[in-house]
Amino acid sequence: MINTILITNWNGNILFSKYYNSITEEKQIEFEKLLYQFTKDEWLNSKGEKHLVTEFGGSVTVYTNVGDLLLFVSGSDEYDELALSDILIPITDSIKDMCKKKGVTETHYIEQIPKFVLYLDEIIQRGQLDQVQFEIVSNYSSLKHDQPLKKESL
């Protein structure tokens, strides 16, 4: 299954995490620590949406960079490096799409997390791949309020 999606900034601070394999918090921290150790030195190489890969503890992780963010997707069994790489594409496109006005910055991404959750909900269902084509994903999520929601507007 697709085990985990993590999104971090360049310092490695986690901005978004989703564990489909519902492992304990301890294991999550252990996983995050190992992921950091195994990939940190190569983050710069992932610029320009290049997909890099690493493997440890029985699961494969594919990661890439978009704007100010680093995206990590890890999986096991049928979700091997090639499938994960494929799945990373609509995820990257979703982020670019929802941040298209101001560019993919950390703050702008955080503002759009609920929208991201909607997109992701169409891409992955409880660890199973649902849709992989961005056009379809974006259609299905169809959320029309596309300017960010503001407190003052209430």
Add this chain to the structure above:
Amino acid sequence: MVVKKDDDESELVFENLEKGQVIQEKRAFNETPVHPRKCSLVISQFLYLLSRGDTFTTTEATEIFFAATKLFQSKDIPLRRLMWLLLKEFSLLSQDAIIVISSLTKDMTNPMSLYRANAIRILCKITDSFILPQIDRYFKQSIVEKDPHVASSALVSSIHLLKVSPEIVKRWVNEVQEAVNNKSNMVQYHAIALLHRIKQHDRLAVTKAVSTLIKGSIRSPYSQAYLIRCAVEVIEETNTEDPVFYDYINSCLRSKNEMVAYEAARSICALKNSSKKEITSAVSVLQNFLGSSKSTLKFAAVRTLNKLAQTNPAAVIPCNVDMESLITDSNRSIATLAITTLLKIGNESNVERLIKQIANFLDDINDEFKIVVVEAVTLLSQKFPKKYKHLILFLNKILRDEGTLQLKQSTLDAILTVVNNIPESKEIALTELCDFIEDCEFPDLSVQILHLLGQEGPLTSQPSQYIRYIYNRVLLDSGIIRAAAVNSIAKFGLLYEPMKEKVIILLGRCLLDEDDEVRDRATLYLQLLKQNNTRELTRLLVDDVPVPLVNLQKSLEHYINDGDFGQAFDLGSVSTVIESMPSPILEGKSSKQTSQSGGVTPKSLSTESNDGAPESYSTKLAQIPEFSTFGKLLKSSEIVELTENETEYVVNCVKHIFKEHIVFQFNCTNTLNYQRLENVSVKMIPSNPKSVKYECSIPIEILNFDEIQSCFVAIRYHPDNLPLCNFKNTLKFRTKEIDPSTGEPDDQGYDDQYSIEELEVSVKDFIQRTFVTNWKEEFAKLPEQEPATFALVSVKNLNDAVKQMISTLGMAPAEKSETVVPKSNKHQLFLSGKSLSTGALILARARMILDQSGLNTDVELTVKSDDQNLIDLILSSF
């Protein structure tokens, strides 16, 4: 509505969001008419909190869930979309989520596909086996819908439902079959995946379905890759000769889609019966991928080749050049895998060049990957023992470069392995290590190296060359290292006679050391050396501590805390069993993972999990009031497995011997996730009821899935009449099904039992391993006994015979007699132990010889003790 124009100055919506405040804001859901924007914002905030990792209590979740159900009235699509998502996220946290089923079924009749697709996803999450039959028509309908959104949602949901209500989902097989023909690629993929899972346990049905699908027109890459996996499964499980499956995989090898071609190549490499020709074409596909610009493709290829290299290194050799160019790949996981693969297929002639090449790139690799490389190089030492010089120099370079303690420890371990496997490498390794400790930043490593120098140095051709390095530590390092160095120096004095005088001078210089431990050690060794007390020195410096150090530490702490120093501390009272209870299930899982990961497994995973020091048995048992009158725990046995590791309930047992009682501790694991066990106990029937009296039984109250707990049975016996007999055991319990939607068990449950293997109480349970300093002297002192002779049937080598003797008698080997001289056909084993009840010493000598047929081992066993009764019992165990 006032919208600020300047975005930069506007307050961010989610910064400093507080859970309590958002929960308050959910009242917006109750307003009529519904304000879509306002509610959307509140839902967004909840979703943000969840993604940030905030947790909600059941009460909170239930309140939020119920408040959100009010939004079913709204026709605002974006709001509805958010509401569905919120309901889905909270459905498992909330109680009584089932309440929304009627609203959802109403959505199922909505003409907009968006409604149906989302409703079905939530339905799948909140339904259970009781409700599913009432709504299963919605699933059937949705699966065959033309609209891909709805069909995909229904199919993916059903894959999950299969775990909850397999029987009902299986009835949808015709609909799923129909969905395979859906025009959408993804629907087709999901339908195939579900179809395969539905039929999974019926080999014949899978075979039939897969061969039909193969002949059909499946075109989408995900579906094809999935079908290849199914074909492999059929081939492996049925050993079919039917060419249709092989042909399909081979045809996919030529696919233009990389995912499909790779999957085919990987499968061919993994299948046992692939022909040489097939493997060659698979490898050439992978070789092509090695030159790809995509890291993931390169990684996939090299990972598969790495696995193939384990079983069929020759097949991988054509890729040698391509893989060498990957050593410098900037994606280090690829580089590391390439290196380990190359090392696996390396041969005598190129391994040297390879190691040099790798050494050049070491600086670019981080420590985690270096550990993997170090492990691969260690394996080489077994394959090419003649290359030890290059291996040691390579490892030494890693040891000296910058690095973490973890890396250096792995490297030092690797050097020790090489030294142990290849005696010729000893001298060069010691010289290099001497250099290393001159400038070593980790005291732990220095201590280990000093220990090694003391152990091996005196036995080399020129022992004197090491002493300078060791004495330098005394002059330059911290107390802990100086103490280790003193030990090391003393060993030279003991083991290498010509240096004894020099050692005495050096130790004399340590007498004024500022550290107490260093002074104490120096004084002790100096005295013993001057008295020429070789026996005591050997005991102190050379003999290993005969018990696990963790146990020794605990027993000593116990001894000191007790404050009763009337009796000297008895090493024999320290348990030799490592008291830990690793979960057999978890162990099984982790070992599986290791094998899958093809070599890249970080050490830290296994080392960190061992942190929790096991609580000692005696402390645990003492806390149970029923056993408080039994007195001191005399001995705990090793763990005896009473089931296979993969059964529904895994049970093992530890026997605790007291003066007049035995407590059987049954460690039980429930491996069924849909069951909860209650009142779990073991019923034991002795084969010799007269020798034992039932005392009490303590059941496990509740045993949840994946939990290990212990139940106990206590019996009483008379020390003069040991209860040597077998026990037939049955696990008894009340089982309750767990409702997967709520996680709660059903009310009733039923009683059940489960047979587990027999358990034997034998004489060894009443013998304590013990250690005598001079076995031969002690043996001569005891009264003469007639030896018994017998044969160990079908024990074909002496090592096994030694192991069997030790385990049957439960005694400790003495005089290092447990090591058999290689290739010899006879051996003498010396054992020592003592009676648990009387403390009488027992010594046993076993003379073993392989019989003429070479199939059995003849044994002549002499047992000596002051306790004649015990001798008879021991002899009777053969």
